[in-house]
Amino acid sequence: MKLRSALEELEAEAIYVLRECAAQFDRVALLFSGGKDSIVVAHLAKLAFAPAPPPVFLLHIDTGHNFEETIKFRDRFTQSSGFALEVRHVQDSIDSGKAIEEVGSNPSRNSLQSITLLDAIKELRLDAAIGGARRDEEKSRAKERFFSHRNSFGQWEPRLQRPEVWQIFNSFKHHGEHFRVFPLNNWTELDVWEYIRWQQIEVPDLYFAHQRMVVPRGSVWLAASKFISLVKGEEPELKTIRFRTVGDATCTGAVLSEAANVDDVIEELKTVNLTERSTRADDQRSESAMEDRKREGYF
Amino acid sequence: MVDPRPLVRVATAGSVDDGKSTFIGRLLYDCDAIMDDQYESVARTSRQSGEEGVNLALITDGLRAERSQKITIDVAYRPFSTARRRFLLADTPGHAQYTRNMFTGMSTADIAILIVDAEKGPSAQTYRHAFLTSLLRVPHVLIAINKMDLVSYQQDDFDALCGQMRSALGGLEFADLSFAPMSALSGENVATDSSMMPWNRGANVLTYLENVETEFRQEPFDFRFPVQFVIRPNRTLRGLAGQAASGTIRVGEEVVAMPGNQAATIASIRTPRGMAKKCSAGEAAVIELADEIDVGRGSLLVRPKNRATSTSSFEATICWMGDNPSKIAKKYRLLQATGNAQCEIAELVHRINPETLHREDSTSLSINEIGKVVVNTSVPIWVDIFARNRVTGSFTLVDADTNEVAAAGMVTKAPATIDDRSPKNLGLVVWLTGLSGSGKSTLAELLAASLRGQGVPTARLDGDLLRAGLNRDLGFKQEDRDENIRRTAEIARVLADQGQVVICSLISPLAAQRQMARDIVGGAFVEVFVSCSLETVMERDTKGLYAKAVKGEILEFTGISAPYESPLNPDLALDTDRLPPMESFREILEFVEVERQRLRFL
Numbered sequence: 001m002k003l004r005s006a007l008e009e010l011e012a013e014a015i016y017v018l019r020e021c022a023a024q025f026d027r028v029a030l031l032f033s034g035g036k037d038s039i040v041v042a043h044l045a046k047l048a049f050a051p052a053p054p055p056v057f058l059l060h061i062d063t064g065h066n067f068e069e070t071i072k073f074r075d076r077f078t079q080s081s082g083f084a085l086e087v088r089h090v091q092d093s094i095d096s097g098k099a100i101e102e103v104g105s106n107p108s109r110n111s112l113q114s115i116t117l118l119d120a121i122k123e124l125r126l127d128a129a130i131g132g133a134r135r136d137e138e139k140s141r142a143k144e145r146f147f148s149h150r151n152s153f154g155q156w157e158p159r160l161q162r163p164e165v166w167q168i169f170n171s172f173k174h175h176g177e178h179f180r181v182f183p184l185n186n187w188t189e190l191d192v193w194e195y196i197r198w199q200q201i202e203v204p205d206l207y208f209a210h211q212r213m214v215v216p217r218g219s220v221w222l223a224a225s226k227f228i229s230l231v232k233g234e235e236p237e238l239k240t241i242r243f244r245t246v247g248d249a250t251c252t253g254a255v256l257s258e259a260a261n262v263d264d265v266i267e268e269l270k271t272v273n274l275t276e277r278s279t280r281a282d283d284q285r286s287e288s289a290m291e292d293r294k295r296e297g298y299f
Numbered sequence: 300m301v302d303p304r305p306l307v308r309v310a311t312a313g314s315v316d317d318g319k320s321t322f323i324g325r326l327l328y329d330c331d332a333i334m335d336d337q338y339e340s341v342a343r344t345s346r347q348s349g350e351e352g353v354n355l356a357l358i359t360d361g362l363r364a365e366r367s368q369k370i371t372i373d374v375a376y377r378p379f380s381t382a383r384r385r386f387l388l389a390d391t392p393g394h395a396q397y398t399r400n401m402f403t404g405m406s407t408a409d410i411a412i413l414i415v416d417a418e419k420g421p422s423a424q425t426y427r428h429a430f431l432t433s434l435l436r437v438p439h440v441l442i443a444i445n446k447m448d449l450v451s452y453q454q455d456d457f458d459a460l461c462g463q464m465r466s467a468l469g470g471l472e473f474a475d476l477s478f479a480p481m482s483a484l485s486g487e488n489v490a491t492d493s494s495m496m497p498w499n500r501g502a503n504v505l506t507y508l509e510n511v512e513t514e515f516r517q518e519p520f521d522f523r524f525p526v527q528f529v530i531r532p533n534r535t536l537r538g539l540a541g542q543a544a545s546g547t548i549r550v551g552e553e554v555v556a557m558p559g560n561q562a563a564t565i566a567s568i569r570t571p572r573g574m575a576k577k578c579s580a581g582e583a584a585v586i587e588l589a590d591e592i593d594v595g596r597g598s599l600l601v602r603p604k605n606r607a608t609s610t611s612s613f614e615a616t617i618c619w620m621g622d623n624p625s626k627i628a629k630k631y632r633l634l635q636a637t638g639n640a641q642c643e644i645a646e647l648v649h650r651i652n653p654e655t656l657h658r659e660d661s662t663s664l665s666i667n668e669i670g671k672v673v674v675n676t677s678v679p680i681w682v683d684i685f686a687r688n689r690v691t692g693s694f695t696l697v698d699a700d701t702n703e704v705a706a707a708g709m710v711t712k713a714p715a716t717i718d719d720r721s722p723k724n725l726g727l728v729v730w731l732t733g734l735s736g737s738g739k740s741t742l743a744e745l746l747a748a749s750l751r752g753q754g755v756p757t758a759r760l761d762g763d764l765l766r767a768g769l770n771r772d773l774g775f776k777q778e779d780r781d782e783n784i785r786r787t788a789e790i791a792r793v794l795a796d797q798g799q800v801v802i803c804s805l806i807s808p809l810a811a812q813r814q815m816a817r818d819i820v821g822g823a824f825v826e827v828f829v830s831c832s833l834e835t836v837m838e839r840d841t842k843g844l845y846a847k848a849v850k851g852e853i854l855e856f857t858g859i860s861a862p863y864e865s866p867l868n869p870d871l872a873l874d875t876d877r878l879p880p881m882e883s884f885r886e887i888l889e890f891v892e893v894e895r896q897r898l899r900f901l
Contacts, residue, residue: 004581006306006385011571015583016542019527023596023637047571048540048583052532135376139358142375145403161373163399163620165406165707166693168634172702186306186387188378198301219336278336 007194014041014183015048016167017146018130021181022048022055024171025128028181029059029086031117034070034077035246036203037132040192041183042081043201045130056130057084061117063109063248064091065227070246073204088120108250114297118154121178128171128179136188137276140291144182152176154297189244189276190269197262206243209260214239219278220253244276304380307513310389310404310437313414314424318445320371322414322483323390324355326505329490332379333358372397374404383509393424398667399620401431402707406693409513411437412504417456417480418449421464427653433471434616434669434709436689439511441477443504448482452495470656475511479504521754522546522554523607523683523691524578524600525636530585538569538585539594544636544690547579548586548600555601556594557681558609563590597638599681599691604892605754607681607691612645614673614712615685619664621698621705625672626663631696631705633676641677642696648672664706671711685709725895726795728788728820729887731804732813732866733829734858735844736836738875738883739804742829745884746891747802758794760787762805775855781812788816795823800891808863825894827887828869833858835876870894 004012018041021028030045032038045054060074078085090112093099098119099112121129135142140158147169149162162170171179184192196203213236214221215228222228224236227249241254242265259268313319327333333341337358345354358377365372371392379386389404405411411432415421432440442464450456457480468476479501480488487493490505502510523544530538548554548565555562566589568575570582578584586600594600601607619625625644633642648671650661664670685692698705729746731739743759750757765787766773773779784807791801807813817824836858837845848856855861866872871890873883 004305005301005303007301009306009581012542012581012583015571016527019540019583020637023528049528049530050569050585051536052530052538136378139375142377143373159372161400163403163695163704163707165402165695165704166636166689167407168636168693168695170634170695170697170702170704172632172697172699174702186376186378194302273335275334275336278334 014044017183018048020169027126028056028128030056030130032058032060034074041132060087061113062089065248065250088116090116110248110251118297130181133182134184134187148180150178193266209242209257225249304385306385308387308408309410310408311412312391312393312428314393314422317414317416318483319414320356324358325483325489330379373400405435408437410439412441414443414445417444417446423654430653439475444480447480454498521605522548522602526598527637540585543580545580549577555603557599558679561592563588563592607683608713609679610713611676611679615708615710617706617708619668619706624663624665634695640680644672645675646673682710682713726798728791728795728801728824731827732807734836736839737829737831739829743802743804757800760803784812788819792820808857810864825870828866828872831875
């Protein structure tokens, strides 16, 4: 059993989890952001159920602040992969008064996504939502189960997580509750990239070095887009950058990089000494930023 | 192209203040698994809480409550790697009240590291951790004696602690138990050999992790494939998706879908890499069968001659995890690898005190308690003994009222019921009779090797060998010859009763002797006449005995100077004059299979 490489073992593990998910739940969506992790999960879902189509559809929670490239990629991916796609808009939650736009410096719609997501889960009567989150990303995610229970308020209760012994997954739940399922739990950022190289999976160009107008914010570079308002004295500069994560443009920071293709990215990651989430302004707000958002129903 | 390093799963546990988090922080730090921003964040938190230096322990405690209480509540997973291996570290809580979280982290581990304080010695909790890792059969256990700096790195202290613990743990089963001295605080013997402890004969902890033999971890060869999901893209394909828990199967082989009894041939195997000839443990696969049989999620594919046990009652050790205590006769949902059935706890045999290992009487198990129980299921399910197979021998119980996991269990005993008896446990005595040199021993040897190859427990009793030992007090008088047969038959019976196929090869020339053996053994006795003409055996005369007998150097030699009464109605007769040895072997193998199937209905 141990004669295989870590990546092959992680692939088999993810496929096992995806199949358990399909077998144990009735209505399952794959949370798709157009980022590399959800692209890899979609690829694994195709492998898990081949030659049949995967019994899941894609769900994108659109903050309205996405990079244009992400949306284009999403639509192209849906076309070529054959997945059905549902999109729900944070703007709709704001318009209906359920979500209130942040004010102050660096306002972001990132945490508002949770409201739209939970509404979508209710509306689509989902009993499970598959995510591409990984344990290596962040210290509260390091605590995640594969089948992660959410109460009827959509909340995560980190101190009361269900035991998950061996590979036996318990999907029993009360009405109104749901599960988040994380097939990539044990993968690292480098695993994801090595898998992308191995399986020749296409990802958005945002991940590779390109020239872009950016402004420095804290320790990261933010793209100068219509979604962020410049403060006095800020002057966008043209830099060669790439994104390590692809999310809401207001909080997804770029890094200065010359890595122009998958091989370069892998080489860069082998020497990098900052975590992937260090480029996310949403995680830099406090020590428990992620735990707090996860409790509220975040991805 | 793909990074060839394997993934090794390590779980740690310790008691309060024995430095487990410091150890993990040190290990991760020395393996460059802590990024600058993580280090900065920990340094900031250390400063804020007024600690001296950077508290590496803060790396692992990811929840707000954990950081404020400085304890581990739930298991956290951290990747790190060296040039040789990738590791996934499950940092598990040590407190009794979080035992269920420890179980979660330990259940999939290849290696468990238990931390002990060198100055304080093992605590009651240490023994509980050791008991749990032994219960879960973690393949390798390392007891890391930490804080060696507090005992001035003295070898005597280390040796005394190891001795004390070895004897205290004597009652537990470990496949592989090791000890290592270290100081997590100063990094001595964690990732590099210690200059403070030149006396240490063992490896440092990281070297141990890199070298422990997990590649060829003891893997049962029994093929076990729990079906997860049925894939039906069209009317013609019915693909059984799953992951083999153990063993290997090839296209063209026959399998049975348990808990039923229907057999089918493997038509095709699909893996993520495309169509394949075989499927091995751990691989994701989709199996297509050539025959239409009743199989779906929860079925277990096995080889017909190597089945799991199909039963609706078994004995198990369970760890209680539910907030509500266990109740006799309450209905629980039993979850296996992929199967699922209603069940009840029919009996609580005893509770086990995890610190003293004493058995205690009790009427129920409360959260984090461990006990031995009898579980009855509403329908027959398949099980293996946990000691034999971690996947097919494990289960959880779900409380239907709360939907929470109420217990995790390990099957310890599964009584074979009459019509579901696993054929591999059917004892049979195969009695080979015939002239010296007729080919009995050769046949016995081939048959035994073949049966053992299929996992059938098999024993050989050879007349010549028994005479060299057990029966060396016996001569060749008639009563001694009878006694020789009687003893052999008695041993054969005892072994057959315990599920062995016993192959006896003795000349046993007289019909009365063979009848005596049949009477002793009973219904599980078959007589095989290995016939060969006297001319042929005299010509073969491999041992030169016939020549001596003819010259009169051996008296009363069967066939020459003593009679051989050919069986009139043997269960099987093999004419080795006519049949080449491989043909005789095939005939007897088939005969034995048929006989063992017959026994199932006795």
